[in-house]
Structures are given as C-alpha cells and as structure tokens.
Amino acid sequence: MLKKILSSIGIGSAKVDTQLSKTVYTAGETMEGVIVIEGGKTEQQIDEIYLSLMSTYIREVDDNKVNETALLEKYKLVDSLIVSPNEVKRIPFHIPLPFDVPITKGKTKVWIQTGLDIKMAIDPQDRDYIEVQPHPLVESFLQTVNSLGFSLREVKCEEASRALRRKYPFVQEFEFKPTSGLFKGRLDELEVIFFTSEHQVEVILEIDRKALGLRGFLAEALERDETLVRFTFNSHDIPALSQTLVNIINKYS
Template identity: 65%
Template sequence: MFKKLLSSIGIGSATVDTKLTKAQYVQGETVEGVVDIRGGNVEQHIDEIYLALVTTYIREIDDKKFEEKAVLARYKVSDSLTIGPNETKTIPFQFALPYDVPVTVGTSRVWLQTGLDIKMALDPQDRDYLAIEPHPLVEAFLEAVRQLGFRLRHVQCEQAPRYWQRRLPFVQEFEFKPVSGPFKGRLDELEAIFFVSEHGVEVILEIDRKARGFAGLLSEALDMDETLVRFTYGPSDVASLPQRLANAIGRHS
C-alpha cells in the first residue's frame, strides 16, 4: 500500500523514454521512433501513451511580450495497457510532421512531449527536441533571396493577426536585410511568411522601403512605407523564382 502511495506522487512509478531514429527533419517529413516504458515498484495501468508536438511563440498584450506554448499536433501511440513492476515495453510509432511546423532557426524551438496518462498518479513525461529544416520549396526561396543580396537577420514565431491565421494562432516570420545587390540602399528590410502545403507554397512578403527624401520620411513616419505582396509557387517555378522575386520587390521599392 505504501508503494502504491509513493507511485501516485511519482516516486517509484513507471518511466518513459522516447527514442527517434534521427533528430533532424524537414517540414512534412515522416518521424519514426519507439517509446520505451519501464515499470516502477508496483503494477500500474496506463490509459494512453501520447506524443505532443510543441513549440513556442511570442504573444503581445498591451505592448508587453509573452512566450506562449502551442501544441502543433497530438499523436496517440498506444491504447490502455498495464505495466508490471520493473517490466519494460517498447512501442514503435511513426507520424508525418505538419507542413506548418516551425523551422528551428533563430529563437524557434520544437520538441516532442511524450506522456503516459495514469489515473491517480503524476504522469511521467519525456521531452525530445527536434531540428526542423525548411521544406525544399522554402529553401528554394531562401536561396533566391540570397542570390538577390539579402541576408537572413531574424526568425521568430509571433502571434498572427486574425486574417493571417490558418490552423495555428501564430506565424513564423523571416526577416532579411539587403547587404548587396540591386536592393541595397533601396529597402530597409524584407519580411516573409510561408504557408506550405503538399502542392506548393503561398508566401506573404512585407517590403519595407527605405525612406528617401522628405516624402519618404513622411511615409515612414505614417507607417506607409511597407507594402504587402502575396504570391504562390510550386516545384515547376523554382528555376524562375529569383527573377520572379526580383520583379515583385522591384515593383514596390
């Protein structure tokens, strides 16, 4: 009875350890691994084993910024089962990463939270961080802006305005600075948001023009120096993407 009481507060209870076949993935790629469960001092009934894909984003309230957690997806690994004292069980799993999982650059972090639902007990949990690379079509865009003389300066997940929200309450914003090429001296910065799907990418660009002269300074003071451009592209557009991007930026700079 005393052992059961200790298990109910997490002492001598079952433990969980998730092992992935690798730690680095691309948006939309399939993740594979196993969940290892080791029983504690007493037999325990586990209602469910789950994996939660989690990240954080910045939320602004009254000009103050707060970090919020967001569950991108939740995956059920196993139905109810019983684990005996010191018994071990290994349960394999696989799932496809969502296309909107953030790329882990800048301040963005993504992890898998593994949990065992055990009634009347402190649920054991395990956290495994993932390295998420851009989808090939997003990588093609990043290469295109590099060719145009932009350098990636900042990446952050931020709460999105309602009209930009899709499945999630935030977007990942990529901020670029022109350091060479035709747009150096013409733009302050270029910001991009990507909505990736299995068919292609929708990108929203915010083109921040550099103030030039009195009219430019006035526009900047009135927040009129930023232009939003929206376009889509797919695998067949990759070769022409640098020129297409240059034309879009050029029209608004």
C-alpha cells in the first residue's frame, strides 16, 4: 500500500526518455525515434503517451516583451498500457513535422516534449530540442534574396496580428538589409513572412523604403514608407523568382 501511495505522488514512478534518430530536420520531414519507458518501484497504468511539438514566440504586453510557449502539434501514440516494476518498454514512432514549423534561426527554439499521462501521479516528461531547417521552397527564396544583395539580419517569432494569424498564434519574420546590388540605398529593409504548405508558399513582403528628401522623411514619420505585398510561388516558379522579386520591389520602392 505504501509503495502505491508513493507512486501516486510521483516517487518511484516511471521514467520516460525519447531517443530521436537524429536532431536535424527539414520542415515537413518525418521524425523517427523510440520512446523508452522505464518502470518504477510499483506497477503503473499509463493512460496515454503523447509527443508535443513546441516552440517559443514574443508577445508584447503593456509595452513589455514577454516570451511565450506555443503548442504546434500534439501526437497521441498510445492509449493505455501497464508498466511493471523495473520493466523497460520501447515504443517506436514516426511523426511528420508540419510544413510551416518555424525554423531554428535566431532565438527560435523548437523541441519535442514527451509526456506520460498517469492518473493521480506527477506525469513524467522529457524534452528534446531539434534543429529545423527551411522547407526546400523557402530555402530557394532565401537563396534568391541573398543573390539580390540582401543579408539576413534577424529571424524572430512574434505574436501575429489578427490579419496575419493562421494556424499558430505567431508568425516567423525574416528581416533582410540591402548590403549590395540593386536595392542598396533604396530600401531600409525587407521583412518576409512565409505561410508554407507542401507544394506552395504564400509570401508576405514588407518593403520598407528608404527616406529620401523631405517627402521621404514625412512619409517615414507617418509610417507610410512601408508596403505589404502578397504573392505565392511553387517549384515551377523558382527559375523566375529572382525577376519576380525585382519587379515587385521596383514597383513599390
């Protein structure tokens, strides 16, 4: 009886360890691994085993920036099982990463959190950080922007406005500075947001024009120097992507 009571408050209970086949993934790729459950001192019933894909973003509260945690996906692996004292169970899994998972540049972190749901107990958890690389279409866009003389200055996840909110409560912003090429001296910066699916990317461009002369300074003071442009592209559009971007930026800069 004493052992069962101790187990119910998390003393001597089961332990969980998630072992991923690797730690670097591309958005949309399938993650593979094994969940290892090591039984405690008493038999325990596990009602559910789940993996949660987590990330962080910044939210502004009363002019202060607060770090928040976001649940991106939750994967239920097992409904119910019994773990005997000192027993080791190994549960393999294959789960897909979303195509729009944020990439781990800048301060953005992404991790897998493993949980065991044990009634009347402190649920054991395990956290494993992963590196997420861009979807191939997004990677093509980033390379194209770089070839036009833009340098990536910052990547950050921030709370999304109502107009830009989709699946997650945040968007990931990529901020570029024109350091060479056609747009050096014409733009202050170029900010980009991606909404990525398997075969297509919707791009939101914020083109921040450089203030030139009195009219430019007045426009900048009134925050009218920024233009939002939306367009989509897929793999067939990549050969013309550079010219597409040049045409869009020229039109609004």
